[in-house]
Each structure stands twice: as C-alpha cells, then as structure tokens.
Amino acid sequence: MTVRYMPGFGNDFETESLPGALPQGQNSPQRPAYGLYAEQLSGSPFTAPRGTNERSWLYRIRPSVRHTSRFKPVEYARWKSAPNLDDHELSLGQLRWDPIPIPNEETDFLAGIRTMTTAGDTQGQSGMAAHIYVANASMVDDHFFNADGELLIVPQEGGIRVMTEMGIMEVTPGEICIVPRGMIFKVELMDGPVRGYICENYGAKFTLPDRGPIGANCLANPRDFKTPVAWYEEKETPCRLTVKWCGRFYRTEIDHSPLDVVAWHGNYSPYKYDLSTFSPVGAILFDHPDPSIFTVLTAPSGEEGTANVDFVIFPPRWLVAEHTFRPPWYHRNIMSEFMGLIKGQYDAKEAGFVPGGISLHNMMLPHGPDATGFEKATKAELKPVKLDDTMAFMFETRFPQNLTRFAAESEALQDDYIDCWTGLRKRFNGTPEGDWS
Incomplete structure (x- = not known):
C-alpha cells in the first residue's frame, strides 16, 4: 500500500x-462495526x-x-x-x-x-x-x-x-x-x-x-x-x-x-x-548564539526552562557574523551533551568526528573546537559562508549521562580524543594584540 x-x-x-470502521458520536459503542x-x-x-x-x-x-x-x-x-x-x-x-x-x-x-x-x-x-x-x-x-x-x-x-x-x-x-x-x-x-x-x-x-x-x-x-x-x-x-x-x-x-x-x-x-524543514535562526551581526535556538523538540521537566531532554540539530545554514569567532565557543555548562553526526562534517570538529560517530561531553566538563578548527576560525576571512551538506544533533539533558560497559569497552572508543586540543598553545604575551602568528 x-x-x-x-x-x-x-x-x-x-x-x-x-x-x-470509526464510530461517530461516541467512543465505545455496544457493537462496533x-x-x-x-x-x-x-x-x-x-x-x-x-x-x-x-x-x-x-x-x-x-x-x-x-x-x-x-x-x-x-x-x-x-x-x-x-x-x-x-x-x-x-x-x-x-x-x-x-x-x-x-x-x-x-x-x-x-x-x-x-x-x-x-x-x-x-x-x-x-x-x-x-x-x-x-x-x-x-x-x-x-x-x-x-x-x-x-x-x-x-x-x-x-x-x-x-x-x-x-x-x-x-x-x-x-x-x-x-x-x-x-x-x-x-x-x-x-x-x-x-x-x-x-x-x-x-x-x-x-x-x-x-x-x-x-x-x-x-x-x-x-x-x-x-x-x-x-x-x-x-x-x-x-x-x-x-x-x-x-x-x-x-x-x-x-x-x-x-x-x-x-x-x-x-x-x-x-x-x-x-x-530539512527546520528553519534555523541565528546571529546576523555578531557573536555565536546558544545552541538552544536549534531545538527541534523538548521534553520539559518540572523546572521552567530546564529540559529533561532537548533534541537539538545543527543543520545547513549561513554564517554571517562580523568580528566573531563563528564556531561554538569553549564552554562548560550544566547540561550533558550526547552528540551524533548524520552526514557531512561538523564545523567545530573537522577531523575524527565522522558520520555515525558519537561524542559525549558531560555536565561541567570543558569542551569546544579542536585546535585545527580554532586556527581556521581565527584566521578566516569573515565573509558570508554557507555550511552545507551537514547534519549533526545533540541529545542534551539536565542529568549526568553515565556510560555503559559496552560504551566504555567498545573498540570504537577513541583513546586519543583529548589530543585534539593539545595544539591550543599559549597566545598571551602581555600586549593587547596577543600572539596570533
């Protein structure tokens, strides 16, 4: 059919x-059709x-x-x-x-x-x-x-x-x-x-x-x-x-x-x-907005503004912000983020995070762009750029997400994941300009 x-x-x-087959006027007739x-x-x-x-x-x-x-x-x-x-x-x-x-x-x-x-x-x-x-x-x-x-x-x-x-x-x-x-x-x-x-x-x-x-x-x-x-x-x-x-x-x-x-x-x-029918909104002058603006569905909790679970996506979209670090900033937050990639590439992790892959950043653990993504974003010409052929998502919850034994012992676990941040070198040199060489 x-x-x-x-x-x-x-x-x-x-x-x-x-x-x-559907009765009219009542829900439970004595003898349904x-x-x-x-x-x-x-x-x-x-x-x-x-x-x-x-x-x-x-x-x-x-x-x-x-x-x-x-x-x-x-x-x-x-x-x-x-x-x-x-x-x-x-x-x-x-x-x-x-x-x-x-x-x-x-x-x-x-x-x-x-x-x-x-x-x-x-x-x-x-x-x-x-x-x-x-x-x-x-x-x-x-x-x-x-x-x-x-x-x-x-x-x-x-x-x-x-x-x-x-x-x-x-x-x-x-x-x-x-x-x-x-x-x-x-x-x-x-x-x-x-x-x-x-x-x-x-x-x-x-x-x-x-x-x-x-x-x-x-x-x-x-x-x-x-x-x-x-x-x-x-x-x-x-x-x-x-x-x-x-x-x-x-x-x-x-x-x-x-x-x-x-x-x-x-x-x-x-x-x-x-x-693909999700209509994203975003910053059209400066700064990178919170990921909550990409929420497709939310399961509310008893506390207003704090979800039991949010389903958030990162779809194709235009980046136009001026004088702005355009990928997600480095952050620590109270929500725990389970992330997956359906297709394409995620702009904050250009290597290692592939379609079908998973990342987990639990509550209050710092995370953000890898060193390669940071270098690219800080040196990019800030003209309008469209992120295309991509679709990432998060299951985000106010609860800590505890690993299972399967996840902890899986051969798919990347032992070297934290190395993606080792290239984030010191740029402070005592001058307002900093060392951006």
Whole structure:
C-alpha cells in the first residue's frame, strides 16, 4: 500500500482503513462495526489538563489483552536503563567514538540496540538513555513496546519502515520519528543494513519548544510533523510481543499480529519529521548564539526552562557574523551533551568526528573546537559562508549521562580524543594584540 500522512502536531486525528470502521458520536459503542473491539491507549493521567491530556481510541480486530502465554523474562544484555551506575572502570573525561559497526550475524532492530549512556531513573520517569541501533534483518513476527518511555529514532545509514499499531512510517536518514510510550511496533529494513541513534525519553513527552521572542515562525513548524493513517495487518500466525518495563524485558506469545488496528482517533500517536524543514535562526551581526535556538523538540521537566531532554540539530545554514569567532565557543555548562553526526562534517570538529560517530561531553566538563578548527576560525576571512551538506544533533539533558560497559569497552572508543586540543598553545604575551602568528 502507499503510505500517506496527515499533517499536524498534538492535534486530534481520526482515520480509518475500512469505510465506517470509526464510530461517530461516541467512543465505545455496544457493537462496533466490522466486529471490532474498542480500546483506549492513554499517554497521560486521565485527569491531566485538557492541553496535556493524551489518549487515542483504537478499533482493532482483537483486544491487546489477548495473548496465549504468560509474560516470561528475556534478556537484551546490551540495552541498559537508568540508574545504571558503576558499570565500568573508565575514568571521567570528554569522550568520542567511531561508528559502531553493523554486525555480521543476523540482527534485527530490537536485538541491535546498544546503550551508550543512561541518565535519571526509569521508575521515577525522569531522564533518558542514548542508544545506537545496528541491524541487518527485519522484524517479521516479533513486536515490541516500551513502557519506560517514548523512543526518538534518528536514522544515520539506511531507511527503516516503522510499522505501528496506528500506521506505517518510512523513515530515512535526514528524518526522525517518535514512537510513543506503550505503542506496539516492529521495524523492517527498507534497503539493506541500517545504523542510527535512539533517545529513550523516560520523562514528559517530547513537544515543540516555546519560541519566546522569536515569535510565530521559524524553528520546527507544526505543519511539518506527519502522523500515519490507519493501516492493519490481519495475520493469523504465531507472533511474539516483547515488553520493556522498569528496565527489564518480558515476552509473551500471541497467535496473530498485534498490528490489527483498523481505525483510530485521538491525539496520542506516532509521528515523523523531515529535518530539512527546520528553519534555523541565528546571529546576523555578531557573536555565536546558544545552541538552544536549534531545538527541534523538548521534553520539559518540572523546572521552567530546564529540559529533561532537548533534541537539538545543527543543520545547513549561513554564517554571517562580523568580528566573531563563528564556531561554538569553549564552554562548560550544566547540561550533558550526547552528540551524533548524520552526514557531512561538523564545523567545530573537522577531523575524527565522522558520520555515525558519537561524542559525549558531560555536565561541567570543558569542551569546544579542536585546535585545527580554532586556527581556521581565527584566521578566516569573515565573509558570508554557507555550511552545507551537514547534519549533526545533540541529545542534551539536565542529568549526568553515565556510560555503559559496552560504551566504555567498545573498540570504537577513541583513546586519543583529548589530543585534539593539545595544539591550543599559549597566545598571551602581555600586549593587547596577543600572539596570533
């Protein structure tokens, strides 16, 4: 089938894949059309304020409560959850990794998740985990839902087809998608092996940031977020459903596909977004602005202005600031930054940080441009320059991000990362001009 999308973000949708499957005027009729079952999926407390209350009504072939075996514990040893402390012997520091290799053995999306960092607490529903996924096989009869948090998926290599209860999203590098907490899905590969990044958000759901003085336009616009239309899989073969709950995994057997929702309406739904539609703003006279102006999505915390997680991108854009050091300045800050590169080159790290790679700069640890980037920026002619063919991002959180053993012992870890700053020599010589030779 051709996958279509409905525009919007946080709106109430209705969609049906068979005519008349969606009841009108009420949510739970005595006998729904087509012999379907009515089921509500809630993403917020029942009594949450109207503006934050999230729920969808699903009209499905069988209710999701029906399965043929009890849940049994299973292991996904490389998927870790917070708190995950004292998992390794690596000392504190600024860290960077080469791309995690795609395995040779058959590995689907779920088996291919490797946790790099965790922060906060799943049971306290705060914080996040940052993962890499690598896969070379589709999920066929295996399905999954995450009770611990929503999943922000960022493809870097290869396209994925995210098949959810509420429809299908085809997501390729340069796009992202969100699978809400508790939603059943599986992942098919579109065109060969895949690699990408995942932010598992334990806290309040991702939403659009307030624009403040920016006003009504720019950054990410609601119209560019796409929600799939209803689609269902009527498959009467044995299937499996794996659940992540409070950091542990459980599996049950079912005798049919759980992706059997024929119609739905509501505002709790998956969605995708094309990062090229982000409209960046920046300094047009002098100084380098805070990276917060590149926030696509934010998961708020209970403290105003301090996010549980921000998803920030560094897209193609013009640099025009006068008399200004144009790359990010050297800085220490309270947020912890997990950074990835989808394509191209990042202007502050011209060597060593490659597509598929990762860097981690934890709270209050200094970081900034490498020596080569610094030299180039201080000697460049300050004419308008366009950064093109690039896309980097950050999962930024107010919590410290603790490394997993997998990340600390990975062969992809760059032991010489801190050497990129050794060329930052002393330029102070007692004169106002300094030594810029």
